[in-house]
Amino acid sequence: MTARIIDGKAIAAKVRGEVAASVAEFRAARGVIPGITVVIVGDDPASHVYVRSKERAAEEVGMSGKVVKLPADTTQEQLIQTVESLNKDASVHGILVQIPLPDHLDEDEVVRAIDPRKDVDGLHPENVGLLFSGQTRFAPATPSGVQRILVEEGVEVRGAHVVIVGRSNLVGKPLAGLLLGRGKGANATVTVCHTGTRDLAAETRRADILVSATGIPGSITGDMVKQGAVVIDVGTTRVPDSSKRSGFRLAGDVVFDEACEVASAITPVPGGVGPMTIAMLLSNVLAAAKAAASVPG
Ligand SMILES: NC(=O)c1ccc[n+]([C@@H]2O[C@H](COP(=O)([O-])OP(=O)(O)OC[C@H]3O[C@@H](n4cnc5c(N)ncnc54)[C@H](OP(=O)(O)O)[C@@H]3O)[C@@H](O)[C@H]2O)c1
Incomplete structure (x- = not known):
């Protein structure tokens, strides 16, 4: 048997196209631009590449993609404060903290600080619980x-x-x-x-x-x-x-x-x-923006 090669790029392009169409409709109806902010700590080159591609992909589907860059010696308190200010910012619908974080930072505590309704990575314990109880809000x-x-x-x-x-x-x-x-x-x-x-x-x-x-x-x-x-x-x-x-x-x-x-x-x-990963992330950001505006699914 010779296996069929699955074209993930083509499927991802289809998903991004669906998200872009839905973002355009949502923006026209509500005047709201779905927004994702990625927080990155330190200067790991691979992480910076991933973050840039998330920012670009968000903009390509009509969303606002922002990056908050923090120095490698950022303290846990400073990082949590950054997350909390994004929690309060109504123009931010999705918050993503790029992992891995430098060793001195506690990843789990940072994830728990994210407002679960903005946790588009689906890693907050509330969202994990919702997924396992069949009420998925954001799946990773x-x-x-x-x-x-x-x-x-x-x-x-x-x-x-x-x-x-x-x-x-x-x-x-x-x-x-x-x-x-x-x-x-x-x-x-x-x-x-x-x-x-x-x-x-x-x-x-x-x-x-x-x-x-x-x-x-x-x-x-x-x-x-x-x-x-x-x-x-x-x-x-x-x-x-x-x-x-x-x-x-x-x-x-x-x-x-x-x-x-x-x-x-x-x-x-x-x-x-x-x-597929970035495409599904964008889909979560759109869902977060719709939920914030009380628009079903
Ligand atoms: N395509 C994407 O966008 C994307 C996104 C996320 C991750 N990834 C990739 O997916 C891979 C996994 O990521 P992750 O974050 O899940 O990694 P991870 O946290 O390191 O987990 C790896 C898992 O594999 C298990 N494992 C490792 N070697 C094994 C072996 N020989 N036999 C059986 N189980 C073994 C580990 O078991 P233990 O729990 O017992 O240690 C662990 O549960 C990485 O290559 C990552 O880069 C890709």
Whole structure:
């Protein structure tokens, strides 16, 4: 079998187009520009690239995208104060604090300081609880993107056995919550694996849909994939590559060529899940702006 390559860029472009149309309608009806502010602490070059791309993507769909840059020696109190002033700013509908934060800052406390109605990353405990109780307000963007890919590709999730490798709060756990739900692109039987899983290959080989989010290139080999499975590779790791101008390339978790021999469909890296993340984030910002203006969905 040679797997169909899933075009995440095309699906993301479709989502961004839908968001742009809805933003235009909302602006015309309400005179409100949906706004996202990203807070970044320190000068990690990769984080600055991500933040710039979020700002640009917001502007492309007719939103206002702003960045608050804070120095690396910002204190916890200063960061919390910044978040609190954004909480009070009515022109800001979505707040995102770029992670990782420098080591001296407490990420969990910062997330808890964000007004849950502006927590477009879906990481505030209130939003996590809403997702797991089937009342999702904001699902984290990457798992939402995975679910949207499955829906767009016509993959039957209902009744499928989904195996997720990785249990982070950002990807694995919320994805499990979404796919366990009852709606469209859900109703799956879900297994979540991690480094404590006794026989990982035995678990992954049972998957109709295998999602890997380990961040370890090569951690999913072809023999770990069931014949005909759909493989979604969330892993995005920078590996040194002297043939690239940047000096690195992005690698997924899955040994792509091997998995292509057995899977029925697969996401590439780059060009699979990655482009979906920003698109789904923008969709959350629009939802936040609509909720603030009391416009349904
Ligand atoms: N495409 C995107 O936009 C996007 C967005 C977010 C993340 N990502 C990428 O997705 C990957 C995962 O991100 P994350 O934030 O979820 O990472 P993370 O917090 O490091 O979590 C990795 C998870 O994988 C598990 N794991 C690692 N090696 C394993 C192994 N050999 N066997 C079984 N489980 C293993 C870990 O288990 P333990 O819990 O036991 O340690 C952990 O639960 C990274 O490459 C990241 O860059 C991409």
